[in-house]
Amino acid sequence: MSSEVVLSLRDFRVTFNTMNGPVQAVRGVDLDVHAGEMVGVVGESGSGKSVTFLGLMGLLPKSAKVEGSGTVRGTEIVGATSKQLRSIRGKRVAMIFQDPLSALNPTHRIGTQIVEMIQAHQDLSKAAAMKRAIELLDIVGIPQPDQRARQYPHEFSGGMRQRVMIAMAIANDPEVLIADEPTTALDVTVQAQILEVLQRIQRDLGTAIVLITHDLGVVARVADRVQVMYAGRPVERATVDNIFQHSAHPYTQGLMASLPSTSGERLIPIPGSPPNMLNPPPGCAFAPRCVHALAKCTVGDPPPLVLVGTNETACVRAHELAAELAGEVVGNV
Amino acid sequence: MSDPILEVSGLVKNFDVRASKGLRVVHRTVQAVSDVSFDVISGRTLGVVGESGSGKTTLGRCIFRLIEPTAGSVKFKGQELVGLKASKLRDLRRNMQIVFQDPYASLDPRRTVQDAIMEPFAIQKIKGDHKKKVADLLELVGLAPDHARRFPHEFSGGQRQRIGIARALALNPSLIVLDEPVSALDVSIQAGVINLLQDLQNELGLSYLFIAHDLSVVRHISDQVAVMYLGKIMEIGPSEQLYTAPLHPYTQALLSAIPEPDPVTERERQRILLQGDVPSPINPPSGCRFRTRCPIAKDICAEEEPALVDRGLGHPVACHFADVMPVKVSISSIAG
Numbered sequence: 001m002s003s004e005v006v007l008s009l010r011d012f013r014v015t016f017n018t019m020n021g022p023v024q025a026v027r028g029v030d031l032d033v034h035a036g037e038m039v040g041v042v043g044e045s046g047s048g049k050s051v052t053f054l055g056l057m058g059l060l061p062k063s064a065k066v067e068g069s070g071t072v073r074g075t076e077i078v079g080a081t082s083k084q085l086r087s088i089r090g091k092r093v094a095m096i097f098q099d100p101l102s103a104l105n106p107t108h109r110i111g112t113q114i115v116e117m118i119q120a121h122q123d124l125s126k127a128a129a130m131k132r133a134i135e136l137l138d139i140v141g142i143p144q145p146d147q148r149a150r151q152y153p154h155e156f157s158g159g160m161r162q163r164v165m166i167a168m169a170i171a172n173d174p175e176v177l178i179a180d181e182p183t184t185a186l187d188v189t190v191q192a193q194i195l196e197v198l199q200r201i202q203r204d205l206g207t208a209i210v211l212i213t214h215d216l217g218v219v220a221r222v223a224d225r226v227q228v229m230y231a232g233r234p235v236e237r238a239t240v241d242n243i244f245q246h247s248a249h250p251y252t253q254g255l256m257a258s259l260p261s262t263s264g265e266r267l268i269p270i271p272g273s274p275p276n277m278l279n280p281p282p283g284c285a286f287a288p289r290c291v292h293a294l295a296k297c298t299v300g301d302p303p304p305l306v307l308v309g310t311n312e313t314a315c316v317r318a319h320e321l322a323a324e325l326a327g328e329v330v331g332n333v
Numbered sequence: 334m335s336d337p338i339l340e341v342s343g344l345v346k347n348f349d350v351r352a353s354k355g356l357r358v359v360h361r362t363v364q365a366v367s368d369v370s371f372d373v374i375s376g377r378t379l380g381v382v383g384e385s386g387s388g389k390t391t392l393g394r395c396i397f398r399l400i401e402p403t404a405g406s407v408k409f410k411g412q413e414l415v416g417l418k419a420s421k422l423r424d425l426r427r428n429m430q431i432v433f434q435d436p437y438a439s440l441d442p443r444r445t446v447q448d449a450i451m452e453p454f455a456i457q458k459i460k461g462d463h464k465k466k467v468a469d470l471l472e473l474v475g476l477a478p479d480h481a482r483r484f485p486h487e488f489s490g491g492q493r494q495r496i497g498i499a500r501a502l503a504l505n506p507s508l509i510v511l512d513e514p515v516s517a518l519d520v521s522i523q524a525g526v527i528n529l530l531q532d533l534q535n536e537l538g539l540s541y542l543f544i545a546h547d548l549s550v551v552r553h554i555s556d557q558v559a560v561m562y563l564g565k566i567m568e569i570g571p572s573e574q575l576y577t578a579p580l581h582p583y584t585q586a587l588l589s590a591i592p593e594p595d596p597v598t599e600r601e602r603q604r605i606l607l608q609g610d611v612p613s614p615i616n617p618p619s620g621c622r623f624r625t626r627c628p629i630a631k632d633i634c635a636e637e638e639p640a641l642v643d644r645g646l647g648h649p650v651a652c653h654f655a656d657v658m659p660v661k662v663s664i665s666s667i668a669g
Contacts, residue, residue: 044519157610187384188546189607189626192590196606214519217549217592221599240596258524259594260553262576267553269525273489 004073006175006208007033007093012068012078014048014055014232023277025051027232027302028068033176038202038209040223040240042216042255046274048232049212053178057095058085072175091121094169098181100161104153110137111149114168121172136167140197159190166197170205177201180212195222216259220244228252231275231285233302238311248313248322250290284316292317337372338508338540339396339429344369344405346388346395350615363614365391366402367564370641373508378534378541380555380572382548382587386611388564389544393510396542397431398422409508427457430501434513436493440485446471446496447481453503463503470499475529491522495529502533510542515550527554548591552576560584563614563622566641570648580650583623621652629654 014026026048033039043049055066056077070077072092077085089095097103105113114133118124124132130149137145140163153161162182169177179198183191199222202209211223219226219240226243228236228251236249247253257268272289275281281288287297297316305312308322315321346366351358366388373379383389394400396407398414407414409425417425430453433439440449450467468478474495485493494514501509511530515523531554533539545551551558552572559569560581568581579585586605593599607626612618618625624634633653641651 044521159610187611188548188590189384189586190610191592192604192606195592215592216520216594217599220594220596221592244594244596254521256594258521260524260527260549262549262552264553266531267524267528269523269528270521271525273491273522 003034003036005032006035006073007031007210008069008071009052009056010069012052012056012070013066014051014060015065015067017063017065018278021278024280025064025232025277026055027280029229029232029234030305031227031234031237033208033210035175035208036202036206037224038198038211038222040219040226041210041212041229042214042219042226043229044214044274046231046277047229049229050180052229053095053180053210053212057089057093057178058082059095087121090117090169090174091172092174093176093178094172094174095178095180096162096165096169096182098184100158100165101153103165104161106153109150109152110156110164114149114164114171117168117171132171133167136171137164139170139201140164140167141193142167157190158186159193162186162194163197166194166201170201170207173205174207176208176210178210178212181214182211183218184213184215191218198222216244216255228255231280232277233285233314234305235286235314236311237305237313242310246310248308248311248318249286249315250292250321251286252313254289284314292321336375338375338410339373339542340406340408340411341372341396342370342406342408344392344395344407345403346391346400347403352615361615364564364617365614366395367617369405369561369564369566371559371566371569373540373542374556375507375540376534376538377556378543378554380551380558381542381544381561382546382551382558383561384546384587384611386563386614387561388614389546389561390512392561393431393512393542393544396510397426397429399431423457427504428506429508429510430504430506431510431512432494432497432501432514434517436490436497436517437485439497440493442485445482445484446488449485449496450481450500450503453500457504459504466503467499470502473502473533474499475525489522490518491526494518494526498526498529498533502537505537506539508540508542510544512544513546514543516545516547523550530554548576548588560587563611563617565622565651567623567652568648568650569641570650574647580646580648580655581623581652582627582629582654586626586628 009029009031012026012029016023016025029052041049054060055064056070066078068078072088077088111130111133114136115129118129118132134145134149137148142148142160142163183194198209201207213219223240226240227234230251236252247256254270260267270289275285283298283300284303287293303314303316305314308318344366345368348363348365350361350363352361369392381389391400395402402415409429447467450470451463454463467481471478471480476495515526543554555572558572558575560567562583568584579588586607589605609626612625620635620638624630639651639653641649643649644656
């Protein structure tokens with residue numbers, strides 16, 4: 001990928017101090033997001049996919065300790081003062097969430113709320129900002145935007161509210177839009193509409209989008225590249241085609257095998273459950289559930305991402321497994 | 334084996350709601366389930382899919398009379414349930430059980446797993462020592478017998494759902510209604526619970542009514558599928574047929590909206606993008622309820638409600654135009 005890196009995470013870590021001790025929710029995430037691309041961040045509950053970006057944006061409670069590096073075109077965000085953060089959030093990096101209703105103020109008109117967002121970062125008159133707000137509602141596909149701008153959040157359906165959130169998020173032409181499970185609360189026909197809006201924004205405005213989701217189907221539809229997370233670390237990274245066609249990490253392979261397919265074959269679940277992050281296991285966190293695990297998988301530091309074939313994978317046996325797989329393919333022929 | 338174990342016909346459930354119109358309070362009726370009929374065949378699975386507000390959950394509860402239906406008939410093994418005395422109904426409920434979506438809310442946090450699984454015996458006043466039965470049930474659902482003395486908080490979501498299933502199996506029922514049984518679970522855990530449900534069906538000859546919004550899960554587990562929209566069945570038929578050759582424009586749109594976990598398919602497939610949202614069930618559209626979002630709606634769709642009829646195409650469908658365009662409505666493709 002030759003285009004410029006707009007968002008970069010290096011050894012990004014988030015630890016929550018709890019009564020039972022520190023919970024290591026995010027344990028060293030590296031990620032580069034390039035201009036104009038859509039990166040899918042995939043993982044199951046507790047994998048740290050949301051916490052990574054909430055931590056980056058300074059949206060976690062005080063009990064959370066954020067370490068490592070997170071930069072937006074070279075500007076370091078980790079450790080920034082709240083004043084510095086305010087000038088980045090909503091301006092250079094915007095975020096939308098699963099539940100749009102709780103993110104909107106029920107007592108203010110939609111238009112006013114978008115105007116507020118615009119005026120926080122741009123020196124525009126109220127009338128000019130309102131004109132821009134109506135334009136934004138039109139961009140995200142809200143019919144009769146001038147009338148809808150005068151309405152309140154409760155007069156909007158779930159899908160329309162999510163469109164409003166996207167309008168607010170792109171109000172200041174951010175370089176990166178972080179979408180945290182933006183369609184999880186929506187019905188599948190409405191989800192299709194919202195995904196289409198996100199693709200349009202990526203294509204027409206050139207905004208880089210980080211799409212956090214648990215739904216592999218959503219990722220397959222819209223992402224260019226995918227990062228799979230497990231127990232607070234990335235376990236695999238590749239282009240969307242390579243993630244689905246040549247999954248290299250046993251966890252990614254396990255996720256794919258768990259999905260119901262059209263052929264109706266028996267599903268293959270991943271045995272066991274994710275580790276307790278109060279006390280994550282040594283070595284690879286997936287080893288206790290992994291069918292390929294050996295003794296060497298459960299010692300030392302968690303394995304880093306290394307390039308094996310087309311995919312970067314965090315598995316100490318990656319080369320062996322790739323060779324086995326290639327052998328099987330040859331054997332079958 | 335083709336005997337129906339459950340026959341539902343003309344089932345209606347109206348809820349009275351108070352809506353405010355300015356300062357006045359007006360009484361309105363929500364038609365959550367509106368004239369729904371279907372059979373569940375013994376030993377088979379009927380899947381019910383629909384988006385929020387389609388009435389699928391209300392339907393499941395009306396069958397048990399956990400919600401009293403407004404009208405219609407529900408027959409279990411030929412015995413009418415609607416209007417049945419409470420004591421008779423309790424006897425019948427031994428044979429039909431329900432598993433709910435939320436494995437966190439459906440178990441009492443202060444009672445052990447053993448207490449939870451033994452509760453059906455107490456309700457049915459079945460005396461005796463059931464500890465052995467509890468151990469057997471736990472093994473049947475893939476848990477260990479010594480889990481019986483533990484409390485719900487010691488279990489993960491998937492394990493809790495297995496406890497819920499063990500409880501439903503305690504009285505050896507023949508029909509189980511599964512209301513979104515896996516939608517709260519992560520995909521790697523969900524697969525294990527789906528396999529368990531299929532194994533139990535094969536071993537015990539259970540019949541399932543499987544209610545869910547996830548179309549790929551429903552396809553995987555169901556023999557027959559009913560598609561609901563705003564309280565009505567739009568289309569019902571054999572699972573493979575319904576998924577590969579859907580007749581109703583809504584089913585076609587719904588199927589094309591599900592994201593498939595395959596980037597190549599996703600890039601190549603044409604999609605029917607429905608406009609807008611599901612209308613309010615308080616004031617459903619006249620005629621066909623789907624017409625406000627239907628890409629092929631004509632005048633007749635507003636005037637006349639299409640009946641759910643089999644037009645010789647293998648499965649009943651409620652659309653005026655199902656026979657004139659049996660293959661596919663014209664698809665407005667969106668570039669990916």
